[in-house]
Amino acid sequence: MTWSKCSTLTMLIQNTEIRFLWFEDCDPIKEITEYRINVHLFGNGPSPAIATFGLKMTVNHGEDKG
Amino acid sequence: MYFDVSRGPAHIQTCCTQIGACGTEYDLVTCPNMITVTVNFREKGAPELKTDIFHTSERMTKQYSHLRTRNSWTSWRQVSIHTNTLGNWELPHPSRSSFPSMPNNCSQAEGYLRNFVKTFKCKPDLKAQCLEFMEKVISKGHTSLVPREELHVPSGNFFYLSHLPIFHPKKGSLRVVFDSSLEFESVYLSKSLIAGPVQMSSLVEVIMSLRKENVAVI
Numbered sequence: 001m002t003w004s005k006c007s008t009l010t011m012l013i014q015n016t017e018i019r020f021l022w023f024e025d026c027d028p029i030k031e032i033t034e035y036r037i038n039v040h041l042f043g044n045g046p047s048p049a050i051a052t053f054g055l056k057m058t059v060n061h062g063e064d065k066g
Numbered sequence: 067m068y069f070d071v072s073r074g075p076a077h078i079q080t081c082c083t084q085i086g087a088c089g090t091e092y093d094l095v096t097c098p099n100m101i102t103v104t105v106n107f108r109e110k111g112a113p114e115l116k117t118d119i120f121h122t123s124e125r126m127t128k129q130y131s132h133l134r135t136r137n138s139w140t141s142w143r144q145v146s147i148h149t150n151t152l153g154n155w156e157l158p159h160p161s162r163s164s165f166p167s168m169p170n171n172c173s174q175a176e177g178y179l180r181n182f183v184k185t186f187k188c189k190p191d192l193k194a195q196c197l198e199f200m201e202k203v204i205s206k207g208h209t210s211l212v213p214r215e216e217l218h219v220p221s222g223n224f225f226y227l228s229h230l231p232i233f234h235p236k237k238g239s240l241r242v243v244f245d246s247s248l249e250f251e252s253v254y255l256s257k258s259l260i261a262g263p264v265q266m267s268s269l270v271e272v273i274m275s276l277r278k279e280n281v282a283v284i
Contacts, residue, residue, distance in 0.1 A: 019225070039208045
């Protein structure tokens with residue numbers, strides 16, 4: 001999975017929070033701590049559908065405004 | 067069609083396909099067209115009635131299972147969608163509602179990270195690029211540091227992903243990729259996600275759109 005290029009799709013945490021381990025302040029000398037993933041990750045099964053859905057939503061939103 | 071000759075007048079029900087409002091859904095509805103039956107069954111002797119006229123074919127069950135995934139997707143879609151304080155869309159994580167909560171695999175992720183860090187010693191270039199990438203990801207707000215009070219909560223449901231560096235063969239750039247197929251206690255992230263709807267339009271849908279209007283836009 002890679003990071004979504006578009007940061008407009010933030011992930012709402014419901015049941016399970018997705019985390020990963022990395023160094024504090026990105027400094028390898030410092031201790032390892034936990035980070036939480038805030039965005040939808042790409043490369044999964046439903047990812048293309050989520051991306052399309054987000055895009056459509058933005059278009060509809062823009063139309064309403066215009 | 068079903069002939070119920072023995073119990074008085076014949077009742078025939080015919081169905082036709084109808085396209086839903088959004089243009090992609092279709093279902094069977096009662097057909098308004100009339101059929102006149104000219105043969106008189108009573109005179110020639112009623113034909114033997116069969117009770118097992120209708121049966122579900124394999125293809126039908128396949129279509130229904132497809133509809134089921136579509137339903138779970140629709141229910142996911144209908145969950146409250148809102149914009150957060152930064153003005154970004156916020157959508158829920160597409161996890162299956164029937165799927166049990168993920169196990170806490172912190173120890174496993176720790177092991178993977180240790181292996182990852184080991185490669186840093188022999189590849190200093192990789193180390194610099196990885197750190198740069200992760201810094202970028204954090205500064206963009208894609209990930210955030212978990213506050214100290216939320217660390218090591220025994221009742222919390224967390225699933226840890228392992229990451230590995232991947233080189234783009236053409237660009238030569240590096241990106242850190244998360245492994246959602248990381249298995250822990252026979253559970254992995256990809257398994258817990260709902261399958262999105264099929265992106266390609268099916269042949270039936272294409273034919274239906276041709277029937278709907280004179281010109282079909284696919």
